[in-house]
Amino acid sequence: xxxxxxLVAFWLIVxxxxxxxxxxxxxxxxxxxxxxxxxxxxxxxxxxxxxKASPPVFGSPPSKPSLSVTDPVVQAMTLTDVVxxxxxxxxLLAIAIQIHKRHGTxxxxxxxxxxx
Amino acid sequence: xxxxxxxxxFLVAGGGVAVLAVLAVLxxxxxxxxxxxxxxxxxxxxxxxxxxxxxxxxxxxxRGMDTLGEETILLASVVGVSVLxxxxxxxxxxxxxxxxxxxxxxxxxxxxxxxxxxxxxxxVVAQGHLTPGGGFQGGVVLGxxxxxxxxxxxxxxxxxLRPVSAFEWGEAFGAAAFACLGxxxxxxxxxxxxxxxxxxxxxxxxxxxxxxxxxxxVGVEVASGVMVLLAKFLEQAIFVRSGEGGTR
Numbered sequence: 001x002x003x004x005x006x007l008v009a010f011w012l013i014v015x016x017x018x019x020x021x022x023x024x025x026x027x028x029x030x031x032x033x034x035x036x037x038x039x040x041x042x043x044x045x046x047x048x049x050x051x052k053a054s055p056p057v058f059g060s061p062p063s064k065p066s067l068s069v070t071d072p073v074v075q076a077m078t079l080t081d082v083v084x085x086x087x088x089x090x091x092l093l094a095i096a097i098q099i100h101k102r103h104g105t106x107x108x109x110x111x112x113x114x115x116x
Numbered sequence: 117x118x119x120x121x122x123x124x125x126f127l128v129a130g131g132g133v134a135v136l137a138v139l140a141v142l143x144x145x146x147x148x149x150x151x152x153x154x155x156x157x158x159x160x161x162x163x164x165x166x167x168x169x170x171x172x173x174x175x176x177x178x179r180g181m182d183t184l185g186e187e188t189i190l191l192a193s194v195v196g197v198s199v200l201x202x203x204x205x206x207x208x209x210x211x212x213x214x215x216x217x218x219x220x221x222x223x224x225x226x227x228x229x230x231x232x233x234x235x236x237x238x239x240v241v242a243q244g245h246l247t248p249g250g251g252f253q254g255g256v257v258l259g260x261x262x263x264x265x266x267x268x269x270x271x272x273x274x275x276x277l278r279p280v281s282a283f284e285w286g287e288a289f290g291a292a293a294f295a296c297l298g299x300x301x302x303x304x305x306x307x308x309x310x311x312x313x314x315x316x317x318x319x320x321x322x323x324x325x326x327x328x329x330x331x332x333x334v335g336v337e338v339a340s341g342v343m344v345l346l347a348k349f350l351e352q353a354i355f356v357r358s359g360e361g362g363t364r
Binding site: 005013018049050056065069070075076079084088090097098109 | 338
């Protein structure tokens with residue numbers, strides 16, 4: 001049974017979400033979101049994995065292309081996923097800085113009402 | 117909603133998701149199996165387009181449209197961070213720089229690794245269609261590599277080498293170049309981001325058609341984007357003082 005990679009992926013997603021729910025600090029929630037997103041990387045790469053296959057790169061020095069490679073489609077999706085995760089993290093951290101400036105706290109529970 | 121209610125709600129929902137996930141996993145194709153239909157098509161398409169890095173072929177050739185969306189997300193987030201982190205009315209930019217102490221070993225390490233990192237970054241971008249890497253990865257190496265100057269303890273040196281406005285233009289230029297390449301190939305071939313230049317020989321530096329060009333455009337955009345992002349955060353941490361005189 002080799003379902004551990006899938007289970008690890010879902011564990012990361014659920015654990016990251018639990019961290020967001022229980023968070024007392026906005027920076028901590030942003031890191032938890034990154035953990036949850038790491039689960040999606042593991043899931044995508046696990047779906048594309050093939051035992052004893054080589055990576056889907058045949059260049060430099062050129063090797064003979066074969067079909068016995070890991071799935072490049074999910075790897076390309078993982079790349080997209082990583083880029084989006086990094087940019088979203090930057091944006092959320094900037095928002096956390098603004099919230100700290102305006103409200104003087106980064107505890108989500110203390111942010112009661114919307115203020116201008 | 118208070119913490120207890122929120123936690124109970126999460127336990128119910130998260131538990132449900134976990135059960136569904138395990139049920140789904142048990143009926144998925146076996147891990148490590150050889151049945152990958154998309155892989156078969158993608159590898160054949162990539163080889164017929166003389167691109168030896170299949171992942172690059174997917175990102176910049178077969179699904180180039182998605183990559184345009186991806187780098188638009190990057191552009192949007194850089195713009196968002198710049199807007200959110202500009203100094204507010206009640207904040208002042210302090211010109212005084214505390215002179216921290218940097219270990220000689222750190223300084224030496226920073227200066228030695230700076231050129232090495234930059235060369236590696238350019239190489240990762242330029243060979244993105246042959247070896248693992250590409251515009252996104254190389255751009256991040258370039259953008260963060262420049263900050264070795266900051267680690268080496270010279271923020272002024274970094275500021276001279278890094279006029280932020282130039283990198284803001286670079287960010288826009290990279291995104292625009294990608295879109296313009298797409299539109300020009302639409303005009304020439306009738307398909308958005310279709311290849312317009314000769315494919316070249318498989319495995320050669322000049323191969324894969326427009327993939328290396330698009331890699332370069334993305335490399336410029338990502339490197340500039342990372343520079344702008346880090347610049348805004350560093351400026352926030354080092355220079356901006358809040359109105360009450362506090363030093364957050």
